[in-house]
Amino acid sequence: MSRVTLARRGLLLGALGLGLAPGTARAFGTAGSFLPRSLSVGGRRLQGLRDTAPSRWAWELMRRTSAPARLSQVSVAADSRALFAEPFVVWSGADDPAPLQPEELRHLTRYLKLGGMLVVDDAEPSRGAFGRGARRELARLLPSSAPLTLPSTHVLYKTYYILDRPVGRVLGEPRLEAIVRGGQAQVLLLQHDLLGALARTAAGGWALEVEPGGARQRELAVRLAVNIAMYLLCSDYKDDQVHAPWLMRRRAQQR
Secondary structure, three states, X not given: OOHHHHHHHOHHHHHOOOOOOOOOOOOOOOOOOEOOEEEEEXXXXXXXXXXXXXXXXXXXXXXXXXXXXXOOOOEEEOOOHHHHHOOEEEEEEOOOOOOOOHHHHHHHHHHHHOOOEXXXXXXXXXXXXXXXXXXXXXXXXXXOOOOEEOOOOOHHHHOOOOOOOOOOOEOOOOXXXXXXXXXXXXXXXXXXXXXXXXXXXXXXXXXXXXXXXXXXXXXXXXXXXXXXHHHHHOOOHHHOHHHHHHHHHHHHHHO
């Protein structure tokens, strides 16, 4: 089991200063289920149509897999102690984010060192303003860890669905970049507006058009979201032979 996975499982204890004994197994978060929270930085929180996307993410995970999830719409501030309550957070935006303040830097650095997973989702990748700004701030958080492109053979592309590239509301670049620490992709950098593909209206319909691939592209975006959640929950499944028959059945069903 990797160092990052152990730290992730002990994220809540670590935040409370209680430490983590080697080999300790902990549930994810206080309720032992997937909760995709949105990150608020500099007072800017996820708003508009995309604020429904995290709960839809959790709903799709429960509908398609046996993994537990919570449908709550939760926003957590980067400088809040609540950040440490769960091991997963999504930072999304369209504009250049403001520079992280000292307390935000301190909390996010601590969060990542404890094994928390961060997904950076550019809502307007054609402009790239948010993505560039987020990378600038990540360089301050993790100056010795540069993003790299995950190969198509990476486990993230096969945790549940078999995928060959990332997509979202827009097709975007055919690659997914990540900051890898302790053998795990701990920070994912998406240039596809994944939350835009998941967003719903108050009436229950899809909130935003998916371009250029329509319904099929949206389905692939949802599958990517499921894979990311499963990667968080089962980071070491590829080293655990208990999962092998289940994985083979899943792959057979998708052919």
